[in-house]
Amino acid sequence: MELKAVLSAIDGYRDEMVQTLVEFCRIPALDPGSGGEGELKKTEWLQRKLLLYGFGAERCDAKDERVPSGIRPNLIVRRGEGKQRLWILSHVDVVPPGNLKEWPHDPFDPVVKDGKIYGRGVEDNGQACVASLFALKALKDCMIEPPRPVAVAWVADEETGSYYGAQHIIREGMVKKGDWLVCPDWGTAKGAEIEVAEKNILWLKFTIHGKQEHGSRPDKGINAHRAGADLIGRLDKAMHQRFGGKDPIFVPPFSTFEPTKKESNVPNVNTIPGEDVFFFDCRILPRYRNNDVLATVRQQVNAVKKAHKVKVDLGIVQNESSPPTSVNSPLVAVLGKALRTVRKVEPKIVGIGGGTVAAYFRRAGADSVVWATGDETAHSTKEHVKIDNLVADAKVFAAMMLAD
Ligand SMILES: [Zn+2]
Incomplete structure (x- = not known):
């Protein structure tokens, strides 16, 4: 019953989710390594949004003198206490748009067209940033306390090495051995593939x-x-x-x-x-x-x-190198069950050639999966997301938060 209520709440957010992703991606957040000013403005925008929805968020910022503010912000909402916290971690920074002539529109003014949203950062990693936010909101609006401790994190610096982002929150001890991580920064069109290992x-x-x-x-x-x-x-x-x-x-x-x-x-x-x-x-x-x-x-x-x-x-x-997450990990089972229930797809366990933040979490002793639904347009001038996937991924995150 709880799941049903939460899923239908998420359906009701559809237009608001689109608007949120568009406004979020209007704020460029380029890494100083790519000549940008960092993520602070975009993260502060998100933090205000969270406040509006009734969430107090923590910050776990890293210092970086290369950006005007001197800060690389990491924003975290934690709910519940205890072991085996489920983390959903996405990143706020984006890669540069590249040749502007190849864009049919301003890359930092996303366009909504034919059920899709086009713009720099919408897939990588805006969809996950917004989907995880609305999963949290759905539980709150339905007045459901997640049965397991949950954390949703929006971090800096994924595109140029994660030193000030994912690695920073691990160094600061935020992530505990035995925690679970979902890193929604890679995925396939049907959302069936669960990455558990990297070369x-x-x-x-x-x-x-x-x-x-x-x-x-x-x-x-x-x-x-x-x-x-x-x-x-x-x-x-x-x-x-x-x-x-x-x-x-x-x-x-x-x-x-x-x-x-x-x-x-x-x-x-x-x-x-x-x-x-x-x-x-x-x-x-x-x-x-x-x-x-x-x-x-x-x-x-x-x-x-x-x-x-x-x-x-x-x-x-x-x-x-990082140890693989076992295909028998209960985290894999929880995500698999969410995919079968919410998305009606049969999960497929995969490994990839390496290079996601999941590796840092696996080394820190946290079972980690990389999963999302997308058309793999990240970093291109055709970067887009399907609105259906934006909504559907939020449902999967919510179903995982509800799993006991
Ligand atoms: Zn990414």
């Missing part, structure tokens, strides 16, 4: 030092490019061989080890390059440890040093 990320930079020489005199030089090419081949083979396991929840279902960026060496054809720089982007199944991959990399580096008489510098550009 480890390992980004490596290789700098090969040889000896530059005229193109006609390889006998006098040491070709760094040839040594680099040899190293790429050896790395490719060794890493795929040693870390070749499969896990069907991921797409693709295996670890990937890709040579990607290549810096230019010599500008002309007739010089043997004395230096060669390239990068690898490795996405590793969570069953493997990045340190073991690094040990394999170092073996290959040593082999190439010997074979080519070169020096090799190995730089670690990024090294991230």
